Amino acid sequence: MTDESTTMPNREPATTAETDSAESTGENADADADPEPDPNAEGDRPAVAATDLGHAFGDLRVLDGVSLSVAPGEIVALVGPNGSGKSTLLRFLARVRAPDEGTVTLSGHGHARVGYLPQQPGFRAGFSAADTLEFYAQFVDEDVDVAGVLERVGLADAADRRVGALSGGMTRLLGLGRALVGDPAVVVLDEPASGLDPGMVERLFGIVSDLADAGVAVVLSSHNLGPVERTADRVAVLDGGRFVADGDPRAVVESVGAADLQTAFGDLVATEEVTGR
Numbered sequence: 001m002t003d004e005s006t007t008m009p010n011r012e013p014a015t016t017a018e019t020d021s022a023e024s025t026g027e028n029a030d031a032d033a034d035p036e037p038d039p040n041a042e043g044d045r046p047a048v049a050a051t052d053l054g055h056a057f058g059d060l061r062v063l064d065g066v067s068l069s070v071a072p073g074e075i076v077a078l079v080g081p082n083g084s085g086k087s088t089l090l091r092f093l094a095r096v097r098a099p100d101e102g103t104v105t106l107s108g109h110g111h112a113r114v115g116y117l118p119q120q121p122g123f124r125a126g127f128s129a130a131d132t133l134e135f136y137a138q139f140v141d142e143d144v145d146v147a148g149v150l151e152r153v154g155l156a157d158a159a160d161r162r163v164g165a166l167s168g169g170m171t172r173l174l175g176l177g178r179a180l181v182g183d184p185a186v187v188v189l190d191e192p193a194s195g196l197d198p199g200m201v202e203r204l205f206g207i208v209s210d211l212a213d214a215g216v217a218v219v220l221s222s223h224n225l226g227p228v229e230r231t232a233d234r235v236a237v238l239d240g241g242r243f244v245a246d247g248d249p250r251a252v253v254e255s256v257g258a259a260d261l262q263t264a265f266g267d268l269v270a271t272e273e274v275t276g277r
């Protein structure tokens with residue numbers, strides 16, 4: 001069992017991040033290297049910033065000097081081949097674990113919580129979808145409109161269904177609902193569209209757009225490159241432990257003379273030598 005399949009994967013980082021600026025530091029990180037925040041530039045500060053992240057699993061170096069900042073209201077999509085380190089990076093951004101090297105800093109006005117959808121959301125069997133969200137609602141200060149959250153993620157009709165009886169896609173939608181409990185300033189979604197039918201994929205990316213319109217910083221991973229190209233403000237292509245492209249989707253596509261992100265993806269990652277996967 002991984003840490004993702006526990007019943008409370010996203011509330012831990014949430015509660016630890018309820019300060020104006022909270023930082024997760026790798027063992028080898030140099031905390032002194034971080035600049036002092038400029039109070040006059042508060043509005044320009046990223047909602048979440050990862051700096052020089054490095055991480056290895058045994059001999060496999062998964063991330064190597066990766067930096068990423070996400071502004072309030074910005075949607076950043078991580079794309080990359082299977083095993084390129086997207087989930088690992090997202091766990092660091094969500095602060096469910098710390099990298100070997102580098103820092104993750106959250107900024108926020110008052111609250112700076114992170115909502116996290118793991119790649120394989122797990123819930124305690126036997127409880128209903130509504131009961132499950134009520135459970136997580138206990139851990140946030142705000143009143144939570146559980147029925148509203150279920151409606152938002154398309155599960156209103158499944159409110160009373162036991163979580164063990166939800167389909168794979170519905171379980172992911174409930175995980176998205178859990179990530180939204182408490183109106184976090186940063187939402188980290190690991191393959192939120194995986195297993196969803198085409199209509200729900202559109203709905204999912206619509207929810208993501210609405211979150212960004214409300215000022216939430218969203219960082220997600222996805223292999224659904226069509227919706228990513230249409231929805232994301234930035235796409236960051238991870239391969240070989242580093243970003244091989246990072247920018248506006250159109251700019252990334254044009255940088256390799258491709259017609260669309262799907263084609264650009266093939267060009268970008270095909271030219272990289274990938275080891276360890």
Ligand SMILES: Nc1ncnc2c1ncn2[C@@H]1O[C@H](COP(=O)(O)OP(=O)(O)OP(=O)(O)O)[C@@H](O)[C@H]1O
Nearest residue numbers: 057062080081082083084085086087088089276277
């Ligand atoms: N806990 C772990 N122990 C050992 N190796 C791990 C662990 N977690 C991830 N890895 C390895 O690190 C690499 C990156 O994995 P990660 O899950 O971050 O990739 P990903 O880009 O999210 O892949 P996918 O698109 O298939 O979900 C893989 O080679 C994986 O096998």
